[in-house]
Amino acid sequence: MFEKFKIRAEAVGSEVHRFKNRTEALDFITRFLKKEGVSDAPKSYALWADSPFLNGVDRKSMEADIPGLKFDITRQLAADSHVGISEMSYALTDTGSLVADQSAIEDRLVSTLPVIHVAIISTDNILDGKAAVFKKINPGNSGFIAFITGPSRTADIERVLTIGVHGPKRLVIIFVDDMGGSK
Amino acid sequence: MKKKFKDSIFTAVNNPILTGALGKFSEAYKINRAKAYEGIDFEALRQNIADRKAYAATHLDALAAAFKINAEAKGAKVFKANSAEEAVDYILKVAKDNNVKTVVKSKSMASEEIHLNKHLEDMGVSVRETDLGEWIIQLAGQKPSHMVMPAIHMTKEEVSDLFSKEIDERLSNDIPQLVEVARNELRSKFLEADMGISGGNLAVAETGSIVLVSNEGNARMVTMLPKIHIALVGIEKFVEKFEDVIPILTALPRSATAQLLTSYVSIITGATPNTDGTMKDLHIVLMDNKRTEMANDAKFAQAMQCIRCGSCLNVCPIFRLVGGHVFGSTYTGGIGTILTAWFEQLQNSEDIQGLCIQCGNCKEICPGKLDIPEMILEIRRRLVVDKGQSIAQKAIFSVVNNRKMFHAMLRTASIGSKPFTKGNYIRHLPFFLSDLTEGRSLPAIAAVPFRDEFKKIKQPKCSEKIAFYSGCLIDFAYPKMGIDLVKILNRAGYEVVYPQDQTCCGAPARYNGAYEVAANNAVDNIKALLREDVKYVVSACPTCTVALNHEFIGTFESLGQTEHMEDAKKLAAKTIDFSVLAKMLVDEGRIKLKEGQKLGKVTYHDSCHLKRTLKVSEQPREVLIRAGYEIEEMFECDMCCGMGGSYSMKQSQILKIPELQ
Numbered sequence: 001m002f003e004k005f006k007i008r009a010e011a012v013g014s015e016v017h018r019f020k021n022r023t024e025a026l027d028f029i030t031r032f033l034k035k036e037g038v039s040d041a042p043k044s045y046a047l048w049a050d051s052p053f054l055n056g057v058d059r060k061s062m063e064a065d066i067p068g069l070k071f072d073i074t075r076q077l078a079a080d081s082h083v084g085i086s087e088m089s090y091a092l093t094d095t096g097s098l099v100a101d102q103s104a105i106e107d108r109l110v111s112t113l114p115v116i117h118v119a120i121i122s123t124d125n126i127l128d129g130k131a132a133v134f135k136k137i138n139p140g141n142s143g144f145i146a147f148i149t150g151p152s153r154t155a156d157i158e159r160v161l162t163i164g165v166h167g168p169k170r171l172v173i174i175f176v177d178d179m180g181g182s183k
Numbered sequence: 184m185k186k187k188f189k190d191s192i193f194t195a196v197n198n199p200i201l202t203g204a205l206g207k208f209s210e211a212y213k214i215n216r217a218k219a220y221e222g223i224d225f226e227a228l229r230q231n232i233a234d235r236k237a238y239a240a241t242h243l244d245a246l247a248a249a250f251k252i253n254a255e256a257k258g259a260k261v262f263k264a265n266s267a268e269e270a271v272d273y274i275l276k277v278a279k280d281n282n283v284k285t286v287v288k289s290k291s292m293a294s295e296e297i298h299l300n301k302h303l304e305d306m307g308v309s310v311r312e313t314d315l316g317e318w319i320i321q322l323a324g325q326k327p328s329h330m331v332m333p334a335i336h337m338t339k340e341e342v343s344d345l346f347s348k349e350i351d352e353r354l355s356n357d358i359p360q361l362v363e364v365a366r367n368e369l370r371s372k373f374l375e376a377d378m379g380i381s382g383g384n385l386a387v388a389e390t391g392s393i394v395l396v397s398n399e400g401n402a403r404m405v406t407m408l409p410k411i412h413i414a415l416v417g418i419e420k421f422v423e424k425f426e427d428v429i430p431i432l433t434a435l436p437r438s439a440t441a442q443l444l445t446s447y448v449s450i451i452t453g454a455t456p457n458t459d460g461t462m463k464d465l466h467i468v469l470m471d472n473k474r475t476e477m478a479n480d481a482k483f484a485q486a487m488q489c490i491r492c493g494s495c496l497n498v499c500p501i502f503r504l505v506g507g508h509v510f511g512s513t514y515t516g517g518i519g520t521i522l523t524a525w526f527e528q529l530q531n532s533e534d535i536q537g538l539c540i541q542c543g544n545c546k547e548i549c550p551g552k553l554d555i556p557e558m559i560l561e562i563r564r565r566l567v568v569d570k571g572q573s574i575a576q577k578a579i580f581s582v583v584n585n586r587k588m589f590h591a592m593l594r595t596a597s598i599g600s601k602p603f604t605k606g607n608y609i610r611h612l613p614f615f616l617s618d619l620t621e622g623r624s625l626p627a628i629a630a631v632p633f634r635d636e637f638k639k640i641k642q643p644k645c646s647e648k649i650a651f652y653s654g655c656l657i658d659f660a661y662p663k664m665g666i667d668l669v670k671i672l673n674r675a676g677y678e679v680v681y682p683q684d685q686t687c688c689g690a691p692a693r694y695n696g697a698y699e700v701a702a703n704n705a706v707d708n709i710k711a712l713l714r715e716d717v718k719y720v721v722s723a724c725p726t727c728t729v730a731l732n733h734e735f736i737g738t739f740e741s742l743g744q745t746e747h748m749e750d751a752k753k754l755a756a757k758t759i760d761f762s763v764l765a766k767m768l769v770d771e772g773r774i775k776l777k778e779g780q781k782l783g784k785v786t787y788h789d790s791c792h793l794k795r796t797l798k799v800s801e802q803p804r805e806v807l808i809r810a811g812y813e814i815e816e817m818f819e820c821d822m823c824c825g826m827g828g829s830y831s832m833k834q835s836q837i838l839k840i841p842e843l844q
Contacts, residue, residue: 008443075408075458079374095444105407105456112403130429139390139425139452143257147448152400154362155440156316156334157342159208162362165315166369167400167446 001093001126002175008096009173012150013163018123018175022053025176029118032172033066033083036116040067042080046114047073049106051087053120053179073106084110084168085118088148090136091173094129097149098173101142111148117168119148123175188511188534195505201336202504208335209503210819215441216494216548223433225550231430233488233552239388239421240478240487246388246421247469254391257453259465261391267297270470274299274380274413277466278308281411283377287369289395289402290314291382292330292491293415293470295513296526299380311372313401315365322349328507328515331439331493336506369401379405383416384435384491386469390425392452393467396435398445406449410457411464418474419487431490434550438492477525482561486521488551493518495545495555500823501538510535517545517555524562529569536562541694542823543795563696564741586686586707594632633662637681640669645678650717652708652758654727655687668723668761675773677718684711688730689738698738705735709750720754723761725793731758733796760793762803769809780811787814789821 006016019025038046046069048054059071070077078084086107088098098119102108111117127133137145152167163169195201239246251261264270270293278286286308288294300310300321312321316333320326322345327333334342339356346364347354354364381402385394393414395402406412422428428450436442454463478487496502496516507515512531514522517539524532539559546554633653649672657665669679689704708731712720722728735751768774787804794800800821804814 012443012446075374079370097444097448103455105458108403108407109458112400112407130432134426134429137450139387139392139450142450143452143455145450145452146403147444147450149444149446149448151446153398153446154315155398156314156319156332157337157358157361158204158339159211159332159335160339160358162359165362165366165399165401166313166373166404 001128002123004093005091005096005126008093009091009150010096012096013153014096014150014171014173016173016175019177021178022057022176022180025053025120025174026057028174029085030062030066032118033069036083038066038068038083043082044068045070045077045081046083046085047071047078047081047110048085049073049087049104049110051107051120053087053176073109075109078109078113081110081114083116083118084112084114085120086110087120089121089125090133091121091126091175092129092133093126095149097147099133099137099145099147101137101144102146103143108144108146111146112167114168115164116170116172117148117151118172118174120174120176122179123177124179188509191509191511192505195509198506200338201506204335204338205503205506208332209497209499212441212497213819216437216497219437219441219443223437228430228434229550229552232434232490232550233485235422235424235427235430236488236490236551237485239423239427240419240484242423243418243421243475243478246423247418249388250386250391250421250467250469252391253389254453254467257391258462259391259453259467261467261469264468264470264472267470267472270415270468270472271297271299271302273466273468274415275302275306277411277413278303278306278378281377281464283308283411285372285376286310286378286380287313287372287376287401287405287409288317288380289382289397289405290317290333291380291415292327292513293382293417294380295327296417296472297415297470299415311369311376313369313373313399313405314397315362315399318365318369319345322346326508326513329493329496330491330514330516330519336508373401373404373408376405376409378411378413379407379409380413380415381405383414383420383467385422385428385431386416386418386420386467387425387428388421388423390452392425392450394428394432395447395449395451396432396445397447397449398440398442400447403447403449406451408458410459410461411466413466413468414451415468415470417470417472419478419489435490435492438490438494438548438550473525483521483525483558485551485553486518486525486558488553489518489549490551491518492550494548494550495553498544498548500542500544501540505538509538517559518553521555521558521562529562529565532562533566533570536566540791540823542791544791544823547795560694560696561741563694564698565696567696567698586684589687590632590634628659629662631662633658633665634681634683636662636666637669640666642669642673642678645673645676647677648680648715648717649677650680650682650712650715650720652685652688652712652720652722652727652731653681654722654724656724664723668721671765671774672721675768680715680717682711682714684714686711688724688727688734690726690730690734693730693734693738698742701734701738702742702744705730705738705751706747709735709747709754712754713750717757719759719764720757721759721761721764725760725790725797725799728758728760729792729796731755760797760799762793762806763799765806766802769806776810782811784813784815786817787820788817788824791821791823794821 009016033046048071063069088100090099151163151169151171152165153163154165155161254261262273303310312318319334319342328336339358342361343354343356383393384396436445454465457463477483495518502516510519512523520532520535536559541556653665672679686707687704689701692700732755739748789800
């Protein structure tokens with residue numbers, strides 16, 4: 001399932017990584033944020049929206065380790081961020097899409113305004129397509145259900161595919177096999 | 184045809200940038216679309232969509248009521264606007280009540296339909312389109328030329344000029360750089376705006392949800408950042424159940440842009456939190472604007488099954504030459520012609536309906552199973568009922584209506600056109616037919632028509648008989664084809680009869696909305712062809728075959744005539760296309776072909792009517808191969824040749840384009 005998803009997601013420009021557990025994923029994210037030049041200055045922040053993945057993570061020491069990384073999210077900070085991190089609920093192999101209830105405004109801000117969206121997802125939650133995911137989601141409980149498939153794109157000028165119009169220019173997907181105590 | 188319309192066609196077809204961009208796109212689209220649908224049973228999928236949408240179209244009031252209850256239970260305000268005016272008034276009132284100064288919009292064709300931007304701007308509200316294509320169009324002061332790709336008619340150079348002016352800085356023609364300019368310019372507008380306006384790709388009655396499909400991410404911003412969100416949704420977007428979204432979401436991106444899924448799909452149900460912790464002021468305007476009337480018309484109810492993918496534009500051989508602006512209205516292309524006739528008025532479609540060449544490409548690929556060519560013919564018929572035909576057309580059809588006069592005239596044309604004939608083609612035709620040859624060659628009228636040649640053919644006596652329907656073209660232009668056909672059928676052991684009373688198949692009249700004339704042609708032919716008891720009625724002209732097979736019945740149905748219906752069905756059951764018959768006779772061994780012949784390479788061009796209406800494409804190829812030919816397929820072997828029968832009488836400007844010749 002993972003390989004199938006990876007092929008579809010990469011075909012639409014997503015970057016796909018997979019880690020055994022949360023520790024390895026956290027390690028990667030820390031290195032990634034540093035490499036991307038995240039710093040405590042406008043246009044360089046990294047915002048991390050609350051999610052089960054963060055349960056038990058020492059946020060204070062992470063903020064100290066990566067200046068510019070913030071867990072308290074505002075509209076202005078989101079507009080000034082380089083990276084946004086959120087957790088998504090499902091991955092679909094047929095289209096390479098991620099799906100989540102994004103009723104929480106923080107989830108939408110960090111996955112829409114920054115240049116890079118890092119999406120964390122449990123490897124267990126890969127489904128084969130829309131029919132399967134529609135059984136799991138319910139608009140009665142979720143005011144904003146989001147499907148995200150690759151980075152923002154347009155072909156409105158001369159039909160030339162161009163990445164990153166209004167939304168993120170990069171979508172980095174991080175699969176975690178063992179979510180540990182986070183679920 | 185109005186002069187303004189004629190001029191706009193002339194401008195469009197002589198714009199190499201436009202025709203180049205559209206041509207390139209439509210060639211690539213076909214391949215990419217097929218790839219996007221790999222592994223999907225398209226026929227099953229579109230039947231599924233058509234069923235669900237048809238259900239919604241017949242339960243509009245119930246679905247609107249359910250939608251209102253369910254969306255309002257989740258904190259949305261739902262307003263049902265019966266007319267464009269009511270929709271505009273409501274939106275202006277919300278803007279006024281909330282002291283709205285700035286609006287950001289994601290793409291909404293419904294808002295174009297009611298000219299919403301102009302109304303808001305007249306009130307002093309600044310409106311910013313944020314879909315890149317729509318923004319380009321807004322800066323250029325134009326209308327979208329395509330419902331999915333609004334700025335497909337513009338070049339990067341033109342976009343660069345527009346953007347340079349807007350930000351007061353000379354920009355290059357580099358597309359990524361231009362996109363970056365849009366990102367930066369529009370980002371602050373999103374953050375500042377008081378109100379967001381979106382459309383809606385679907386409205387789900389049982390949950391009160393609206394579904395937004397987009398690629399750029401602007402719809403997410405428009406619905407998230409301003410505290411007020413108005414979604415303007417045409418009531419054709421209703422589906423009953425949440426699960427109805429699945430098939431439509433499967434087809435829409437594949438048909439629209441050949442994507443498996445767009446970058447973003449947002450399912451919004453009720454009010455969600457704003458960035459300051461308050462709840463969104465969400466208004467959903469359900470707009471009718473004559474949609475119910477359309478849904479209640481037996482011939483046009485199917486138009487409610489449209490999911491607005493725009494694929495009928497993408498495969499249209501005329502759209503690729505003229506683009507969208509020629510249509511002059513909000514909605515363009517085949518579906519646009521139908522929507523214009525309803526949302527505006529029938530008369531507004533008078534010129535544009537004539538652009539349809541009836542090739543059937545759009546019907547093949549429509550994910551909502553709309554028969555657009557059939558609906559356009561119905562528009563033509565109603566226009567003729569309303570206004571009558573033009574004088575020139577009336578003259579032509581009064582002749583076609585009278586077989587003897589028509590045939591006498593064609594014989595005269597043979598003599599009359601002698602001085603104009605060059606090789607086997609006519610460069611100039613006499614009489615009212617002169618328009619036909621303006622800029623192209625037509626087959627020369629033969630000195631002796633097939634109906635006379637036939638009498639000279641000596642046939643062997645056979646026990647079985649086949650009647651031959653020649654159609655005007657074989658009768659008067661290509662009699663040799665008819666003679667060969669008789670020889671082949673004789674070899675297969677059939678005697679061919681040629682009823683001399685047969686006349687024009689009625690297609691030209693029907694395709695011009697003159698159904699009464701077409702019905703008279705049908706009656707004459709039915710009588711002539713059923714007089715003798717034959718095994719088959721064979722035709723070698725696909726347009727005629729379609730007439731005998733389907734359209735006589737359809738014309739009678741449209742006119743409510745029942746007298747000859749049974750005979751029309753009898754004739755339809757006997758009618759067979761020559762290539763299908765030939766294949767059958769070869770298979771049965773009644774025609775024996777020499778084994779191991781090497782006759783060289785040929786290519787085969789599919790006729791619109793044979794391939795798409797009669798679904799015949801393999802048989803002629805197989806017969807050619809069995810005879811010893813090697814088939815080398817040509818590029819776009821089934822693209823309309825552009826002759827379009829009598830189409831050429833009306834739209835000669837389009838047909839003069841080399842690509843079609």
